Amino acid sequence: MIRLPRTCYEAIIEHARREAPFECCGLLAGKRDRVERVYPITNRADQAADLFAERGLMPRAGADPATLPAERYFMDPEELFRALREVEAQALDHLANYHSHPATPARPSRTDIEFAAYWPHVYHLICSLADPDQPDLRAFRIVDGRVTEIPIVVEDE
């Protein structure tokens, strides 16, 4: 179970809507199973075409890097580094990564599962905007390619 204050839940959905049709991404930090802070990070997938191509994870051959953020995310490394330092400075734990699927369901894709290999100890949250009026936020544990859904409890403060 991951506990999410309503303000954090709404911040993630707001971020996803703001970036659509591009994917948004960021970190969640807190203590034990309760999120306390949301750290939005810039999606730099447009600069990471080589990273995806190297693994055969480009959406299609010859895809225009400028439109990659609609189907891929790559967190800006310097922002990510600063955010992780900030999490430690606040004596919080890095609990989860989040990103959006602007047009597809809230399920980890092959690309999500492959890159999650580097972060097996955190949850992976996905916010689907496939139905724009009904955002669907789900959390997963992804370890050795195995995906397990984890319940999200939204808490009113």
Place this chain on the structure above:
Amino acid sequence: MAVTLLIPAPLRRFTNEQASVQVEAGTVAEALAALDAEYPGIRERICEPDGRLRRFVSVFVNGRDVRSLQGLETPLRDGDEVGIIPAMAGGQ
């Protein structure tokens, strides 16, 4: 130069769960070599067999990505902090 390497959580199993490691090094490449001498196997998580930085790993000197500096040859000064982070990436 005495520098501090900041080890990301996914690589701490190589460093007995230590979040930072002090080494003596004049460049980022030397710092990674010194880290690997102390904790064998960690460098191959960061660098390709030919020594290049792996594409899904970023290395920082005082918060700046070495890809925008001089790569692994970026010089280090006493007290510098060398950060290491695997990419966070994915997508539908």
